[in-house]
Amino acid sequence: MRNVTVENITDVFSAYFGDDADPRSKQVLSSLAKHLHAFVKDVELTHDEWRKGLKALEWAGKLTCPERNEFVLLSDVMGLSSLVDMVNSKPDVTSSSVLGPFHVSNAPPLEIGGDMRGDFAGEVVLVEGTVRDANGAPIPGASVDIWQTAPNGLYSSQDPAQETYSFHGLMTTDDRGRYAFTTVRPVSYVVPDDGPAGDILKAAGRHPWRPSHIHFIVEAEGYHSLVTEVFAADDPYLDQDTVFGVRDDLVMHYVKQPAGSFPEEFELSGQVKEEYSRVDFDFKLALI
Amino acid sequence: MRNVTVENITDVFSAYFGDDADPRSKQVLSSLAKHLHAFVKDVELTHDEWRKGLKALEWAGKLTCPERNEFVLLSDVMGLSSLVDMVNSKPDVTSSSVLGPFHVSNAPPLEIGGDMRGDFAGEVVLVEGTVRDANGAPIPGASVDIWQTAPNGLYSSQDPAQETYSFHGLMTTDDRGRYAFTTVRPVSYVVPDDGPAGDILKAAGRHPWRPSHIHFIVEAEGYHSLVTEVFAADDPYLDQDTVFGVRDDLVMHYVKQPAGSFPEEFELSGQVKEEYSRVDFDFKLALI
Structure with a gap:
């Protein structure tokens, strides 16, 4: 797809799957993209907010060790x-x-x-x-x-x-x-x-x-x-x-x-x- | 909320916000929870898949350094x-x-x-x-x-x-x-x-x-x-x-x-x- 737009990006994502992709992987990844795209559109996420989210994930990576898994905790507090x-x-x-x-x-x-x-x-x-x-x-x-x-x-x-x-x-x-x-x-x-x-x-x-x-x-x-x-x-x-x-x-x-x-x-x-x-x-x- | 259910958890999440929460933070976090919850429900995400997702984020944390930011790349390939x-x-x-x-x-x-x-x-x-x-x-x-x-x-x-x-x-x-x-x-x-x-x-x-x-x-x-x-x-x-x-x-x-x-x-x-x-x-x- 040459002209990716706000309107078509979720369909473009799904169109990029290979024919031999595992059906369950396709279902999970398509749904994840669909819902994350809807989130970005709904709130019109700014670049600063996007960077803040990525920094939070980086920080979680740094904190995670055998005694503490910050990604599990993020999953916990998000429900x-x-x-x-x-x-x-x-x-x-x-x-x-x-x-x-x-x-x-x-x-x-x-x-x-x-x-x-x-x-x-x-x-x-x-x-x-x-x-x-x-x-x-x-x-x-x-x-x-x-x-x-x-x-x-x-x-x-x-x-x-x-x-x-x-x-x-x-x-x-x-x-x-x-x-x-x-x-x-x-x-x-x-x-x-x-x-x-x-x-x-x-x-x-x-x-x-x-x-x-x-x-x-x-x-x-x-x-x-x-x-x-x-x-x-x-x-x-x-x-x-x-x-x-x-x-x-x-x-x-x-x-x-x-x-x-x-x-x-x-x-x-x-x-x-x-x-x-x-x-x-x-x-x-x-x-x- | 004592009895959290598949049906009410997104509302429970929104009900937990404090009165003094910044309105934009509330909007972004509520929307993120709503869409991530919808994803988990839509695909009926299994525990194994959830663990796989968390392991992927952990791995991204380990790879991320000044020369490579795997979280940015994950954001890129997800659109x-x-x-x-x-x-x-x-x-x-x-x-x-x-x-x-x-x-x-x-x-x-x-x-x-x-x-x-x-x-x-x-x-x-x-x-x-x-x-x-x-x-x-x-x-x-x-x-x-x-x-x-x-x-x-x-x-x-x-x-x-x-x-x-x-x-x-x-x-x-x-x-x-x-x-x-x-x-x-x-x-x-x-x-x-x-x-x-x-x-x-x-x-x-x-x-x-x-x-x-x-x-x-x-x-x-x-x-x-x-x-x-x-x-x-x-x-x-x-x-x-x-x-x-x-x-x-x-x-x-x-x-x-x-x-x-x-x-x-x-x-x-x-x-x-x-x-x-x-x-x-x-x-x-x-x-x-």
């Missing part, structure tokens, strides 16, 4: 990560929600009833539940990968004071599909806001807070993997998660239990005399 | 750079076209009639024209910043064998608004295709070629700066510039001139006895 989760969610099972950048692979095995709190202070929380299929039948032998912030609001990968697998555990459900562990409450925290994602939040007049949550990856043979996170019903940021992760079915309750009622069969049994909280949360997985 | 040029073009004057990543600032002054060819071999080309306003009146004292590839298809910043300002010159129009210089023909060339922009071209089954062109930045007090490039009418890639830069009014002709006809008043006068080519190209600038 893209959550949207990708949602368009890929399966019906009639637990919603997926953002993986985030803080998962550490190969966490050490955690026995059912085991403790993730370690030496950290804070009220004991007992989390338990069952991994089920869409009809409610328990799934024994499912893998439950768990991670959360320490009470200081930092994940181990952000915090030199924590060991790599601090507040990370990998559990296998028992023959009734059950998982159970003790921990301390994670806290609301701010996403890193000293990079371009933070600049977007500042330009939007948005805060960088996420409501407190516990992350899970639940996997079982024959089922779709579930990457999700579970939020506290009483968190002040529940209705304004800056990365758009909250879904109705992912809200759980910390229920106070009286002193002296801590159950048997837990690693901490016999040690917890005082009040503690209990969370019950079941996961439902979709058949492949 | 965004050209579209930004076009939505900001002024009516009734010369079209703008992509700046590209190869401009070097502070080029040395080049006298009217001066030579940019230096020691490079190749047929002499005489380029001349007048800088005018929208009504055709000449603009004396306009600055004309010129750059192009060497005959090997490389810009000085890509080519260790060239000096920094090889094939770069900064001219000031005379009292009739005229500029003129000699050079050799630039050639069609490939954009760097060993990074994520190249991966897009490969996935699209597109070639990485640009038709040969000479770049200009034309500036004069009281007028909008013009960033543009001028293309050879006989270039085989004129109808499929991989960065969408060609506009009808930016096409020029190399017109053969007989041996012995090289004019006076040029740096090369007296030295060019053989055939040469001549290009006439006028620029029109828009009043601020």
Whole structure:
């Protein structure tokens, strides 16, 4: 096309595809171009704004390292990560929600009833539940990968004071599909806001807070993997998660239990005399 | 918003803006989110594709350095750079076209009639024209910043064998608004295709070629700066510039001139006895 114009550029883009282009690549790239072109036209993006956007991406590149992925964070604060989760969610099972950048692979095995709190202070929380299929039948032998912030609001990968697998555990459900562990409450925290994602939040007049949550990856043979996170019903940021992760079915309750009622069969049994909280949360997985 | 869904996430994004957000920032970010969300929904982007996109941006970050900006190149091959040029073009004057990543600032002054060819071999080309306003009146004292590839298809910043300002010159129009210089023909060339922009071209089954062109930045007090490039009418890639830069009014002709006809008043006068080519190209600038 000799004379590229505002009106024809999106069609010209599509006309440049080779005959042997993979159909899915063509679909994704054509749609990306169509929507980015529409954005530039809608706002009549200036050269200064275009340069600012490119500088933000350059800066994200400089900040990105094994401990921090600023591109993931940009995707998070723009709502893209959550949207990708949602368009890929399966019906009639637990919603997926953002993986985030803080998962550490190969966490050490955690026995059912085991403790993730370690030496950290804070009220004991007992989390338990069952991994089920869409009809409610328990799934024994499912893998439950768990991670959360320490009470200081930092994940181990952000915090030199924590060991790599601090507040990370990998559990296998028992023959009734059950998982159970003790921990301390994670806290609301701010996403890193000293990079371009933070600049977007500042330009939007948005805060960088996420409501407190516990992350899970639940996997079982024959089922779709579930990457999700579970939020506290009483968190002040529940209705304004800056990365758009909250879904109705992912809200759980910390229920106070009286002193002296801590159950048997837990690693901490016999040690917890005082009040503690209990969370019950079941996961439902979709058949492949 | 507690329950973020595929249907409401774009509205939730807009609802999160603070009351004191700058109106233009709000407009640009809302529109960007709206169009990126529509893209994810339209193609039902998978997690693998999302990760692939983020990896491409990470890779672009690693490749970007003072000599190469892969984000600019991604913008170029997606048609965004050209579209930004076009939505900001002024009516009734010369079209703008992509700046590209190869401009070097502070080029040395080049006298009217001066030579940019230096020691490079190749047929002499005489380029001349007048800088005018929208009504055709000449603009004396306009600055004309010129750059192009060497005959090997490389810009000085890509080519260790060239000096920094090889094939770069900064001219000031005379009292009739005229500029003129000699050079050799630039050639069609490939954009760097060993990074994520190249991966897009490969996935699209597109070639990485640009038709040969000479770049200009034309500036004069009281007028909008013009960033543009001028293309050879006989270039085989004129109808499929991989960065969408060609506009009808930016096409020029190399017109053969007989041996012995090289004019006076040029740096090369007296030295060019053989055939040469001549290009006439006028620029029109828009009043601020």
